[in-house]
Amino acid sequence: MKELRYIAPVALPTTGSLGKTGAWRVMKPVINYDKCIKCMFCWLYCPEGSISEEEGCPVIDYDYCKGCGICAEECPAKAIEMVREA
Amino acid sequence: MGIKVLTGNWAAAYGAKLARVNFISAYPITPQTPIIEKLADFVDKGELKAKLVRVESEHSAMAAVIGAAAVGARAFTATSAQGLFYMYEMIWWAAGARLPIVMGIVTRALAPPWSIWTDHADFLALRDSGWILLFAKNAQEILDTIIQAYKIAENEDVMLPVAVGWDAFIASHTAEPVDVPDQEVVDAYLPEKRSFSHMLDVENPFSLGNLAFPDNYMEYRWLIDAAMASARKVIMEVDREYDRFFGRSYGGLLEKYRCEDANIVVVMMGAASGDGMDAVDALREKGYRVGLCRIRAVRPFPVDEIRELCRNVDAVLVIDRDISFGLGGILASEVKAALYDFKKPSIFNIIAGLGGRDIDAELVEKLILKVCDVLEGRAEMEEVEWVGVKPEVLYYE
Numbered sequence: 412m413k414e415l416r417y418i419a420p421v422a423l424p425t426t427g428s429l430g431k432t433g434a435w436r437v438m439k440p441v442i443n444y445d446k447c448i449k450c451m452f453c454w455l456y457c458p459e460g461s462i463s464e465e466e467g468c469p470v471i472d473y474d475y476c477k478g479c480g481i482c483a484e485e486c487p488a489k490a491i492e493m494v495r496e497a
Numbered sequence: 498m499g500i501k502v503l504t505g506n507w508a509a510a511y512g513a514k515l516a517r518v519n520f521i522s523a524y525p526i527t528p529q530t531p532i533i534e535k536l537a538d539f540v541d542k543g544e545l546k547a548k549l550v551r552v553e554s555e556h557s558a559m560a561a562v563i564g565a566a567a568v569g570a571r572a573f574t575a576t577s578a579q580g581l582f583y584m585y586e587m588i589w590w591a592a593g594a595r596l597p598i599v600m601g602i603v604t605r606a607l608a609p610p611w612s613i614w615t616d617h618a619d620f621l622a623l624r625d626s627g628w629i630l631l632f633a634k635n636a637q638e639i640l641d642t643i644i645q646a647y648k649i650a651e652n653e654d655v656m657l658p659v660a661v662g663w664d665a666f667i668a669s670h671t672a673e674p675v676d677v678p679d680q681e682v683v684d685a686y687l688p689e690k691r692s693f694s695h696m697l698d699v700e701n702p703f704s705l706g707n708l709a710f711p712d713n714y715m716e717y718r719w720l721i722d723a724a725m726a727s728a729r730k731v732i733m734e735v736d737r738e739y740d741r742f743f744g745r746s747y748g749g750l751l752e753k754y755r756c757e758d759a760n761i762v763v764v765m766m767g768a769a770s771g772d773g774m775d776a777v778d779a780l781r782e783k784g785y786r787v788g789l790c791r792i793r794a795v796r797p798f799p800v801d802e803i804r805e806l807c808r809n810v811d812a813v814l815v816i817d818r819d820i821s822f823g824l825g826g827i828l829a830s831e832v833k834a835a836l837y838d839f840k841k842p843s844i845f846n847i848i849a850g851l852g853g854r855d856i857d858a859e860l861v862e863k864l865i866l867k868v869c870d871v872l873e874g875r876a877e878m879e880e881v882e883w884v885g886v887k888p889e890v891l892y893y894e
Contacts, residue, residue, distance in 0.1 A: 418656060418720050419595040419695040422707040 427475060432459070436478030438493040440471060446490035453482035453491060498677040505668035508636040508675050509575065509601045509661075510535035512643030514545045515683040516599075518573040520565035522550040522558045526580040527613045528665040529603045533575060555580040559587035559600075566596040567697045567705055571647060571690045575601035577665065578619045579608060585622075591658045592627025592721065594706045595695065597650035598658040599643060600628075603669045604767070606852040614853020615665035617766065617819040621795065621827045627721045629659040629728055630795040632766050636673040639663050641745055644678075648687050648735045654727035656693060665853065667768040678743050686742045725797045732794055748791075750799035755781060756788030756806060761868055764815040764832055766792040769856040773816070776861035787865055792828060800835040807836055812843045814868050816861065818850045825881035843872070848883045860884065 422428075442453075453469050454462045461476040462469050471482075483491040503511065509532045513521070521540075523533040539545035548565070552558045555576050562572040576584065581602060591598050604620045606612035623630055629649060633639040639661065646659040663669060695705055709717065733749035740746035754774050756762055765773045770791040780787045790806055792799070807813060813836075817826025824830060829846035836844065847864055850856040864884070870876035 417695050418717075418724075419705060420593070420707055420709050420717050421695050421703050421705055423703045 431474045433461075433472075433474045433476050433478075436473075436476060436496055438478045438480060439473070439496050440476065440478065440480065440483050440491045441494050442469060442471065443490045443492065444468065446488050448488045448490070450487060452485050452487060456481050456485045498679055500674050501677050502672050503636050503640075503675040503677075504531065504670050504672050505633075505636040505639045505663050506531040506603065506670065507535050508640040509643055509663075510539065511675075511677055512640040513573045513599075513601075514539050515640075515678060515680060516571065516573075516644050516647045516687055517684075517689075518545075518571050518599075519547045520550070520562065520570035520572040521547050521574065522552055522561035522565070522572075523574045523576065524552055524555045524558050524580060526555070526577050526605075528605060528669045529575045529577045529580070529601065531670070532601055532603075536573075555584035556587055559584040559591060562598050562600075563587060563591050563594065563596055566591070566598050567594065569690065569692055569696050571651075572596075572598050573600070574598070575603065577603045578605035581619045582607070582622070588623060588628065588658075589626050590706065593717065595656045595721075595724075596658060597647070597656055597690075599646040599650055600658065600660045601639075601643065602660050602662040603665050604662050605665045610852075612852040613665065615667060615767075615818070616851045616853070617662070617817075617827075618851075620660070620662040621819050623660055624796060624827070627657060627725075628796065629655070629657050629725070629732070630662065631659060631732075631793060632662040632795065633668070633793075634663070634768050634770050634791065635668055636671070636675045637745070638747060639668065640675055640677065641739060641743070641747070644683060644687060645732075645735050645739055647690075648738075649728060649731050651690055652727075652731045652735075653691075653693070655724050655731050657721065657724050657728065662767070664768040676743075676745075682742055686738065729797045729799075732797070747793055750794040750797070751802050751806075752791040752793055753806065754789040754791065756790060759786050759788030760809075760811045761785070761787045761865060761872075762806060762810050762813050763787065763789045763861065763865060764792060764813060764828060765789065765861075766795070766828060767818060769816070769818065769850060769861075772856060772858040773861045775858035776865060779858065779862055780865055785865070785869070795828075795831070798831055798835065803832060803835045804839050807842050808840060810842045812845065812868050812872055814845045814847065814864060816847045816849055816856065816864065818856070820848050820851065829881070844880075845871070845878050846881045848881065849885060854885060 815829035
């Protein structure tokens with residue numbers, strides 16, 4: 412008998428299962444690392460998990476960032492600027 | 498533990514306690530509330546080790562129970578009527594996510610006009626949701642069925658939520674002697690809940706209940722239907738096994754009462770079936786060949802059993818404590834669908850007892866005698882007939 416997969420709809424986390432959603436972006440968040448206080452609020456608030464930590468600094472993955480601007484809104488140091496995509 | 502005098506609702510609480518539920522969430526609504534009050538009392542006294550989560554609505558109660566079941570808890574909730582409908586979205590979610598939750602539904606008529614008394618409209622609204630639907634007739638059966646329900650729900654070939662229904666006040670608030678089983682025997686009958694493949698686990702993260710495109714939605718609905726088919730057998734086995742452990746069983750999907758050699762079979766569900774059985778007894782005394790079939794499982798529906806039962810029957814009288822407006826009684830529709838193209842006895846449908854109006858033995862006896870008259874050509878009957886509709890409520894003098 413064949414082995415049954417999951418009986419309930421289950422999704423295993425994979426990066427980019429919907430394609431490169433960064434292409435949806437109209438406004439792009441740009442981090443000014445001179446102002447960044449490395450509090451990682453942007454990492455915490457990003458609803459897409461598109462911000463990761465590298466050597467203590469937040470780094471945005473523009474392949475999947477949809478440009479919602481929540482990181483810029485929540486940044487206590489006002490270190491993230493929303494820039495219109497070219 | 499022996500015999501205790503319990504209402505149907507307290508029997509349900511004892512059933513959940515004996516099943517060792519470890520998660521409860523519910524919102525108060527008449528006539529359900531005493532179940533959760535009693536469970537809260539058990540938790541407070543340390544007699545039941547369970548997390549009891551108070552919520553602001555039934556929608557949240559079902560959501561909480563879904564979350565708990567998804568991480569492996571044995572979860573319980575209960576509600577009635579408007580509360581059930583407030584959680585309706587989450588009800589479908591529980592079945593779609595294949596979570597073995599058990600819910601008590603104390604049936605109550607829907608508003609408006611407001612009513613707190615029984616009919617089966619609320620319970621039957623779950624018909625197509627993927628829940629297994631069992632209906633009990635008295636306090637003893639409520640306790641026993643709650644315990645059975647976990648064994649059915651958690652069976653690996655089933656993995657579906659189970660709703661256990663019983664009638665407002667007639668069953669829920671009437672105290673009866675109930676044989677409360679010993680915990681050790683229940684533990685032997687109902688083992689601890691096992692883990693299952695789609696149980697959420699932080700060590701192996703995935704999301705449950707996500708989006709499915711047209712390419713793979715249908716398969717999950719097919720799986721629910723297949724699980725329902727398995728549930729037919731499991732419900733029968735679980736009930737038979739219950740008999741071996743506790744000396745009680747209920748016929749699995751349906752209870753047959755004096756149906757052998759019957760030429761008229763009455764189909765009923767819930768507490769009033771007891772009155773129906775009294776009517777059958779009275780008529781049997783007078784020589785009538787009449788029996789009663791009490792529907793215990795609405796889903797999965799006992800199609801084969803009803804066909805077998807009606808093989809040599811002249812007439813079936815379905816007394817529905819519900820109405821599907823624009824069609825007729827819901828149980829009658831199901832019985833007709835089961836019998837169509839098989840062997841067709843005459844099927845009569847009575848709508849009675851809505852909003853808690855009594856269905857007593859005298860009424861059932863009168864209805865059966867009317868069917869006898871119809872069979873012998875002395876009377877006529879509509880395909881669907883309401884009984885007891887009062888002109889004085891409808892019209893001015």
